[in-house]
Amino acid sequence: MLVWILFLLCQVGAPALAQDLCQRDAPNGYKVRISLKTALGEDAYEWNQSEMFFFQATMAFAMRRHFQMETYNVDNIILCVQTSRVSFWFVVTSPDNTTMLIPKADVEKAVRMSRHRINNAFLLSDRTLEFLGIYPTLAAPVNPDTPPWLIVFGVVIGAVCVGIIALLISSLLQKRRKEKGMTEDGQDEEDMQVKGVENGINLDGTYNRGFTDDDRFTKL
Amino acid sequence: MPEEGMENSKGGEERPKWNNKAEYLLTCIGFAVGLGNVWRFPYLCQIYGGGAFLIPYLIALVFQGLPLLYLELAIGQRLRMGSIGVWNSISPYLGGVGVASMVVSLCVSLFYNTIVAWVLWYLFNSFQEPLPWSQCPLNHNNTGYVEECVESTPVNYFWYRKTLNITPNMETSGSLQWWMVVSLATAWSIVYICFIRGSRPSAVYVTATFPYLVLTIFLVRALTLPGSSEGLIYLFTPDVRPLSNPQVWLDAATQIFFSLSVAFGGLISFSSYNSQKNNCERDAVLVGVINSATSIYASIPIFAILGFKAHTNYVTCLNGNILALTNEFDISDMNITVENYEQWFDSLNGTHPSRVSDLNLKTCDLQTFLDQSASGTGLAFIVFTEAVISMPGSQVWAVLFFIMLFSLGLSSMFGNLEGVLTPLHDLKLVPKWMPNELFTGKTLICLVLFLVSLIFTLGSGNYWLEIFNSYVGSVPLLIIAFFEIIAVAYIYGIGRFSDDLEFMTGHRPNIFWKVCWLVISPLMLFVVLVAYVAVQAQTHPTYPAWNPDYVNFPDTEVLPYPDWVFAICVLLSSVPVIFIPLVAIYRLICCMSGRHSEDRLHNDPNPYANEGYVVES
Numbered sequence: 001m002l003v004w005i006l007f008l009l010c011q012v013g014a015p016a017l018a019q020d021l022c023q024r025d026a027p028n029g030y031k032v033r034i035s036l037k038t039a040l041g042e043d044a045y046e047w048n049q050s051e052m053f054f055f056q057a058t059m060a061f062a063m064r065r066h067f068q069m070e071t072y073n074v075d076n077i078i079l080c081v082q083t084s085r086v087s088f089w090f091v092v093t094s095p096d097n098t099t100m101l102i103p104k105a106d107v108e109k110a111v112r113m114s115r116h117r118i119n120n121a122f123l124l125s126d127r128t129l130e131f132l133g134i135y136p137t138l139a140a141p142v143n144p145d146t147p148p149w150l151i152v153f154g155v156v157i158g159a160v161c162v163g164i165i166a167l168l169i170s171s172l173l174q175k176r177r178k179e180k181g182m183t184e185d186g187q188d189e190e191d192m193q194v195k196g197v198e199n200g201i202n203l204d205g206t207y208n209r210g211f212t213d214d215d216r217f218t219k220l
Numbered sequence: 221m222p223e224e225g226m227e228n229s230k231g232g233e234e235r236p237k238w239n240n241k242a243e244y245l246l247t248c249i250g251f252a253v254g255l256g257n258v259w260r261f262p263y264l265c266q267i268y269g270g271g272a273f274l275i276p277y278l279i280a281l282v283f284q285g286l287p288l289l290y291l292e293l294a295i296g297q298r299l300r301m302g303s304i305g306v307w308n309s310i311s312p313y314l315g316g317v318g319v320a321s322m323v324v325s326l327c328v329s330l331f332y333n334t335i336v337a338w339v340l341w342y343l344f345n346s347f348q349e350p351l352p353w354s355q356c357p358l359n360h361n362n363t364g365y366v367e368e369c370v371e372s373t374p375v376n377y378f379w380y381r382k383t384l385n386i387t388p389n390m391e392t393s394g395s396l397q398w399w400m401v402v403s404l405a406t407a408w409s410i411v412y413i414c415f416i417r418g419s420r421p422s423a424v425y426v427t428a429t430f431p432y433l434v435l436t437i438f439l440v441r442a443l444t445l446p447g448s449s450e451g452l453i454y455l456f457t458p459d460v461r462p463l464s465n466p467q468v469w470l471d472a473a474t475q476i477f478f479s480l481s482v483a484f485g486g487l488i489s490f491s492s493y494n495s496q497k498n499n500c501e502r503d504a505v506l507v508g509v510i511n512s513a514t515s516i517y518a519s520i521p522i523f524a525i526l527g528f529k530a531h532t533n534y535v536t537c538l539n540g541n542i543l544a545l546t547n548e549f550d551i552s553d554m555n556i557t558v559e560n561y562e563q564w565f566d567s568l569n570g571t572h573p574s575r576v577s578d579l580n581l582k583t584c585d586l587q588t589f590l591d592q593s594a595s596g597t598g599l600a601f602i603v604f605t606e607a608v609i610s611m612p613g614s615q616v617w618a619v620l621f622f623i624m625l626f627s628l629g630l631s632s633m634f635g636n637l638e639g640v641l642t643p644l645h646d647l648k649l650v651p652k653w654m655p656n657e658l659f660t661g662k663t664l665i666c667l668v669l670f671l672v673s674l675i676f677t678l679g680s681g682n683y684w685l686e687i688f689n690s691y692v693g694s695v696p697l698l699i700i701a702f703f704e705i706i707a708v709a710y711i712y713g714i715g716r717f718s719d720d721l722e723f724m725t726g727h728r729p730n731i732f733w734k735v736c737w738l739v740i741s742p743l744m745l746f747v748v749l750v751a752y753v754a755v756q757a758q759t760h761p762t763y764p765a766w767n768p769d770y771v772n773f774p775d776t777e778v779l780p781y782p783d784w785v786f787a788i789c790v791l792l793s794s795v796p797v798i799f800i801p802l803v804a805i806y807r808l809i810c811c812m813s814g815r816h817s818e819d820r821l822h823n824d825p826n827p828y829a830n831e832g833y834v835v836e837s
Contacts, residue, residue, distance in 0.1 A: 033547065034553075037554035084551070085546065085550040085552060086553065087550055149344035149348070150344075151347075152343075152344040152347050153344050153403070156340075156406060156410075157405075160409045161409070164413050167413070
């Protein structure tokens with residue numbers, strides 16, 4: 001009979017005890033904030049009791065993963081103060097003693113370790129599944145060995161150098177060709193240079209000495 | 221490559237010629253259309269009442285810009301020489317005008333190519349995912365983001381720290397930034413390769429037309445972005461109230477003047493390669509109108525994108541507030557949206573005013589975001605790059621934008637260098653022992669200019685560039701243009717000039733041109749010059765410095781110029797201009813010492829007289 005009364009008391013008392021352990025601003029608890037519509041938009045699922053159970057299971061998994069000795073169960077994760085935001089508080093009790101809470105620091109370590117798995121379980125990210133007080137580690141910057149801009153610069157300057165050298169060589173070749181051409185018909189050049197520059201206009205053709213103006217003034 | 225023409229201008233030497241008219245026009249348009257059309261005109265439009273700014277702008281174009289442009293193209297075409305030769309021909313006492321043009325072109329080339337180098341740097345960095353100016357880098361122990369970046373914005377940080385590595389003030393020079401030196405070398409190499417062997421004419425087909433293509437692409441893209449219509453409405457809503465402020469008219473006149481790139485000497489050189497029987501009146505009107513039309517056309521996509529950016533900033537600001545309210549009152553996610561924010565805010569503020577005020581919500585006003593305007597490098601490297609991050613496919617848009625800026629800058633550099641190289645060539649200043657065929661003259665000049673412009677790659681380089689921009693690229697040009705127009709209208713004589721124009725175009729200039737050259741343009745130039753100097757003199761010379769240790773960081777700290785810097789400013793403004801009186805005095809002295817006979821020839825470049833005169837070097 002006594003055992004039966006004790007059992008009844010435990011059944012009634014345990015949730016009440018759990019309620020005392022988990023409350024808003026609990027010293028060893030964390031507030032969780034979930035933004036489903038921001039993360040998933042149209043595909044957002046409804047947050048209901050099953051999802052809460054899933055969360056408990058995920059947290060139990062995280063705790064097990066961190067403290068590899070102890071076997072945490074969904075009962076060890078106590079949730080409270082749910083809002084429609086969706087946000088709630090949770091505390092973690094020890095599997096050996098359900099009245100003892102796991103300290104905040106240990107919970108934090110467990111969450112940090114499995115953060116990626118927890119996020120993926122709910123199709124969320126660090127930003128949309130927030131553990132208030134546990135800051136996400138910043139992504140390590142991608143540091144390529146050669147900065148990309150140097151590669152583009154190398155291509156451009158290579159093309160320009162090739163262009164300059166090509167132009168230099170072609171102009172040298174042209175000059176050499178012109179010099180060769182000049183020496184071959186040097187005779188003609190001399191003739192052309194005699195007349196040429198009247199009034200600054202380079203005349204074409206050879207000078208016809210038949211039309212020299214020695215007869216400018218007509219003889220009377 | 222310009223063919224060697226059949227007409228000589230002086231003793232036996234042939235002047236290169238344009239391959240066709242299109243090349244000439246494109247080169248002139250490319251020279252006139254530059255970075256200022258894209259990043260200065262839209263800003264002026266915005267702050268001076270949108271569409272109403274077009275009124276002073278077009279008045280300045282018609283009465284000041286076009287006459288000056290026509291004048292320069294005409295004398296270049298008629299006298300067939302670079303700027304120094306031309307002014308020597310008109311009057312040996314005014315040869316200094318040509319020298320001043322050359323010196324200004326030289327100084328402008330220095331800093332203009334540095335801007336091109338900055339554009340290249342951003343272009344090289346646009347080939348990354350994610351764009352380097354979209355996020356803050358981590359600090360050295362990976363615990364958080366770099367403080368300077370967090371306090372300002374990633375875009376500002378990338379510009380001031382990663383690009384310029386700017387020093388807190390002008391006295392600290394810092395060291396040469398190697399990445400900037402590399403970009404500058406690239407810029408000068410590209411300019412060089414376009415200049416040697418006259419491959420420039422083929423390059424202008426691309427550099428002059430490509431910006432229009434990109435602007436059109438941006439226009440189409442921008443119009444599909446949310447918020448673009450607000451930007452356009454903001455730009456084009458005419459507000460005639462600012463027009464009563466004389467500053468507006470001053471800015472319109474200076475904008476037209478600097479935009480057309482007159483008084484650099486480059487336009488004179490370009491038109492000197494024309495045949496004499498070319499209709500330069502039509503060319504001048506065409507170039508002037510296209511330049512202004514480009515400015516107006518460019519402002520449309522710019523403002524559409526700025527509207528998009530303002531909209532994005534507004535939505536981000538609102539979302540920040542929404543998140544704060546949602547978290548504080550545990551309201552269901554996404555119940556408060558941008559649309560119903562006002563109602564939610566009012567109801568929450570009514571029921572829990574203390575909690576709401578504790579949140580320190582920001583006031584988000586679209587108009588405030590639209591009012592954030594910038595011009596110059598601020599527009600291109602800070603505002604626009606920020607807008608590009610929010611556009612899908614950011615890399616493509618960034619690359620397109622910077623290639624457009626690059627070709628705009630490159631085509632203007634052609635004109636700048638032309639204004640330096642042609643007078644030097646005409647003056648035969650290149651020593652005889654240098655083989656001209658191997659273009660060593662051009663190589664040497666490009667090399668020297670590159671080495672001198674390394675100043676701008678120092679830590680304090682941006683401050684120096686602003687000084688060059690404000691003091692070399694402004695007052696000296698106005699003075700030179702004033703002397704140009706006085707020289708042609710009064711010393712050369714409007715009658716003789718009309719004869720020349722009749723010879724070239726086939727008809728005498730009509731009354732409009734004559735009145736402008738004689739009265740309106742010199743008067744406008746004089747008034748603008750005096751007003752500009754007066755405005756500059758009133759404001760104590762200060763500069764905005766980027767100082768992370770400043771109390772109000774990220775606002776820039778306004779510092780006064782140190783005395784030695786101010787002396788340099790004055791020198792920069794006066795050295796080009798001092799050549800005008802110097803050369804006049806020198807000629808006077810030579811004249812008085814009896815070498816008068818040679819000068820008479822120069823005063824008579826009559827088209828019907830013997831053209832076999834030699835420029836006195």
